[in-house]
Amino acid sequence: DAKTTQPPSMDCAEGRAANLPCNHSTISGNEYVYWYRQIHSQGPQYIIHGLKNNETNEMASLIITEDRKSSTLILPHATLRDTAVYYCSTAAVGSYQLTFGKGTKLSVIP
Amino acid sequence: GAVVSQHPSRVICKSGTSVKIECRSLDFQATTMFWYRQFPKKSLMLMATSNEGSKATYEQGVEKDKFLINHASLTLSTLTVTSAHPEDSSFYICSATRTWGTEAFFGQGTRLTVV
Numbered sequence: 761d762a763k764t765t766q767p768p769s770m771d772c773a774e775g776r777a778a779n780l781p782c783n784h785s786t787i788s789g790n791e792y793v794y795w796y797r798q799i800h801s802q803g804p805q806y807i808i809h810g811l812k813n814n815e816t817n818e819m820a821s822l823i824i825t826e827d828r829k830s831s832t833l834i835l836p837h838a839t840l841r842d843t844a845v846y847y848c849s850t851a852a853v854g855s856y857q858l859t860f861g862k863g864t865k866l867s868v869i870p
Numbered sequence: 871g872a873v874v875s876q877h878p879s880r881v882i883c884k885s886g887t888s889v890k891i892e893c894r895s896l897d898f899q900a901t902t903m904f905w906y907r908q909f910p911k912k913s914l915m916l917m918a919t920s921n922e923g924s925k926a927t928y929e930q931g932v933e934k935d936k937f938l939i940n941h942a943s944l945t946l947s948t949l950t951v952t953s954a955h956p957e958d959s960s961f962y963i964c965s966a967t968r969t970w971g972t973e974a975f976f977g978q979g980t981r982l983t984v985v
Binding site for chain 2: 794801859862
């Protein structure tokens with residue numbers, strides 16, 4: 761069974777922020793939260809990861825709740841090219857063994 | 871980010887034959903590589919973990935004699951699907967991690983069709 765749960769689909773208007781939630785209520789203290797996305801028929805693309813602090817990079821921001829049981833990936837200004845399936849996963853520090861749930865299919869609408 | 875390359879991107883083979891898929895880390899040394907398979911409209915399923923110079927660790931339900939994994943160098947892992955059957959048709963994806971990194975990078979995937 762996947763250790764994360766995500767809504768199956770979301771829509772976002774182009775130019776608006778996309779907020780994708782993930783529940784990882786069984787996360788261990790030594791596990792990172794990872795976000796990847798997969799565009800049709802391609803390998804997953806790394807987006808961002810974090811342990812307990814909020815993180816930001818050129819692609820997105822990651823907000824992790826204080827109890828670490830859930831997180832939100834934020835794409836600040838969604839474009840049509842951000843249409844993809846977004847996967848949230850967890851893995852122990854030094855493990856990198858990612859398991860994937862069903863992900864969220866994000867559709868960015870013009 | 872680091873670059874992981876898979877070859878071939880697409881392959882069609884006949885039932886009963888074997889096919890080899892290569893996964894290379896192009897600009898870093900990968901001590902650990904992972905192999906996944908993905909069926910249409912489904913999520914990625916971890917098949918095995920391979921560490922350079924040692925035997926791969928297979929997930930439950932994955933036949934190690936059918937899916938041979940070799941990780942002979944720090945930049946190359948191979949997955950050989952032996953005696954392929956149509957039900958082996960799938961999208962196979964590898965990922966690799968740097969020795970001191972904290973994230974895994976994925977290849978572009980290989981679409982295998984067994985006819």
